[in-house]
Amino acid sequence: MTWKKMTLTGWGRTRRAEVDACRPERGQTAIGLLKGRYDRGILAHGLGRSYGDAPLNDGGNILLTERLNRMVSFDPSDGTLVCEAGVTFDDLLTAFLPRGFLPPTSPGTAFATIGGAIANDVHGKNHDRVGSFGDHVLWLDLILPTGEMARVSPTERPELFAATIGGVGLTGVILHACFRLRRVFSGSVDVRERRMPDLDAFMASLSEARETAGYSVGWIDGMARGGDMGRGILETAETAATDAPAKPSKARAVPIDLPGFTLNPLSINLFNQAYYRRVSAEGRTRTMPIRQFLYPLDAIHHWNRIYGKRGFHQFQAVIPDAEAVAGMRKLLEAISEARAGSFLAVLKTLGGEGRGLLSFPTRGYTLALDFPRRDGVEDLMARLTAIALDHGGRIYLAKDAVLDAASFARMYPKLGDFRHVLDGIDPDRRIQSDLSRRLDIRGVSP
Numbered sequence: 001m002t003w004k005k006m007t008l009t010g011w012g013r014t015r016r017a018e019v020d021a022c023r024p025e026r027g028q029t030a031i032g033l034l035k036g037r038y039d040r041g042i043l044a045h046g047l048g049r050s051y052g053d054a055p056l057n058d059g060g061n062i063l064l065t066e067r068l069n070r071m072v073s074f075d076p077s078d079g080t081l082v083c084e085a086g087v088t089f090d091d092l093l094t095a096f097l098p099r100g101f102l103p104p105t106s107p108g109t110a111f112a113t114i115g116g117a118i119a120n121d122v123h124g125k126n127h128d129r130v131g132s133f134g135d136h137v138l139w140l141d142l143i144l145p146t147g148e149m150a151r152v153s154p155t156e157r158p159e160l161f162a163a164t165i166g167g168v169g170l171t172g173v174i175l176h177a178c179f180r181l182r183r184v185f186s187g188s189v190d191v192r193e194r195r196m197p198d199l200d201a202f203m204a205s206l207s208e209a210r211e212t213a214g215y216s217v218g219w220i221d222g223m224a225r226g227g228d229m230g231r232g233i234l235e236t237a238e239t240a241a242t243d244a245p246a247k248p249s250k251a252r253a254v255p256i257d258l259p260g261f262t263l264n265p266l267s268i269n270l271f272n273q274a275y276y277r278r279v280s281a282e283g284r285t286r287t288m289p290i291r292q293f294l295y296p297l298d299a300i301h302h303w304n305r306i307y308g309k310r311g312f313h314q315f316q317a318v319i320p321d322a323e324a325v326a327g328m329r330k331l332l333e334a335i336s337e338a339r340a341g342s343f344l345a346v347l348k349t350l351g352g353e354g355r356g357l358l359s360f361p362t363r364g365y366t367l368a369l370d371f372p373r374r375d376g377v378e379d380l381m382a383r384l385t386a387i388a389l390d391h392g393g394r395i396y397l398a399k400d401a402v403l404d405a406a407s408f409a410r411m412y413p414k415l416g417d418f419r420h421v422l423d424g425i426d427p428d429r430r431i432q433s434d435l436s437r438r439l440d441i442r443g444v445s446p
C-alpha cells in the first residue's frame, strides 16, 4: 500500500493535521497496515465528521476507512446486519429504508461511518427510548494495535468491548460490526413543532417529551436575552403510518469559504428570530421524510464553510438531571452575555449512561452550539466548561478541540479503567491521536 501526504481537519476546521494516509480496500490490507511500525502512531479516520481532533494524528499515520464499506450479511427476520465499519448511515438508509429498516439510532448527519459512530458512541434524537449506538452493538471484529484480530462483545473480552465503545479509536481499528436494524412501517415521521417562550417552559416540555415521544429535540435561540432567554422550537416526532408525498429535493452546497464578517451578531440574531417565528404560536404538525427530520443540515453540503477559513468550535455538554435547570441557565446566560453564539443551539435529553468506559451519555440534558472562531471564544468555552463541571457535567469528545486534560479526567470517572485496558493491549502506544495527546488519555507510562 502506498502512503499519501494529506492535510486533514475535523469538521470545525480549527485543527489541522499533516499525515501519511492510506485507504485500504480490504480488511487483510488493513490488518497488514496495523502490523507496521510508525514513529508517531496510527489512527483510524472515518469521514472526519468529528468537529475537533479526535480523528487526527498530526505528523503520524492515518488509516482511512471509507473504502472498507461492504455489507456482509443481513437477516430480515430480525434485522441483524453485519457490515464493514466504513459503511455510512447514508448507505444504510439507501439500502434498507426501502425494505422497512432503519438504524436503531443515528447522529444528526448521515455522513458518519459506523466505525466513527461506535468509537464516539453517538446518540440521536431518540436516546431516552433506545440509548446510544453502542447499546445496539452485538459484536465487533477489532484489529488490535498489534495487528491481531479479536472478536469482542458484551461476553467476549467485555473490558475491551467497553473500551472500544466510545473509545475514540484508541483500542484499534474496528473492521466489522454486528447490530440490529429497527423495523419501520414507513420512511416518514409525523413531526409536531411548538414554540417554547423561555428556558423553564422548554425544560418542562422536554421532560414530558422524553417520557412519551419517539423522538424529541429542541432548537434554542442562543442570542435571546432576559425573559426570552432559552426560547425556541421543540420538535417531537413519531414514525408515520404512511409515507409523506415525495418531493424532489436537491442538496445544495456552500461552494467557497464565506468571509468571516458574513456572520455577525446582527445577522445571526435575525436568522434566529425568523426561525422562532416560522412556527405559529399554535404550533404545527406535518409529515416529512425521516432523512429531512434526522439530518436537516445535510441538505447543504460543506455547510461548515459558512464560518470562513478560521473555522468554528462546537461546544456540547451534558448536565445530569438534578443540576440541569440551574446548569443550563448558567450556560445560556454566559453565552448570551458574550454575544458569541451562532445559529440555533440544540437542546436534547439523554436517557442514561452508555456502555463504553468513555461514553459521553449520562441521564440529563445536553446543549450543543457552534461558535465562530474569533478572539476570545476559547476563553468563553473554558468558562462554559467550568460551568458544566460545577454542575456535574461533561464535554463530548466528538465535538471538542479545546478541553484540558485535568477537566477531562474529572468528567470521565472510568478513565483509569480505560487506561488499564489500553496498557494491556497497546503497551507501546502504537495507536495515537491528537486528542489522546492533548487530553493525556494514555496517562503517564506505568
Ligand SMILES: Cc1cc2nc3c(=O)[nH]c(=O)nc-3n(C[C@H](O)[C@H](O)[C@H](O)COP(=O)(O)OP(=O)(O)OC[C@H]3O[C@@H](n4cnc5c(N)ncnc54)[C@H](O)[C@@H]3O)c2cc1C
Binding pocket: 011, 043, 044, 045, 046, 047, 048, 049, 050, 051, 054, 055, 065, 085, 086, 106, 107, 108, 109, 111, 112, 113, 114, 115, 116, 117, 119, 120, 121, 122, 123, 124, 125, 167, 168, 169, 170, 172, 173, 174, 175, 297, 398, 399, 433
Ligand atoms: C452535522 C453533524 C451533526 C452531528 N450530530 C451528532 C449527534 O446528533 N449525535 C452525536 O453523537 N454525534 C453527532 N455528530 C458527531 C458525529 O456523529 C461523530 O463525530 C462521528 O463519530 C463521526 O463519524 P466519522 O465516521 O466521521 O468519524 P471520524 O470523525 O472520522 O472519527 C471519529 C472517531 O472514531 C474513530 N474511528 C473512526 N472509524 C473507526 C474505526 N473503523 N475503528 C476504530 N475507530 C474509528 C476515529 O479514530 C475518531 O476517534 C454530528 C456531526 C456533524 C458534522
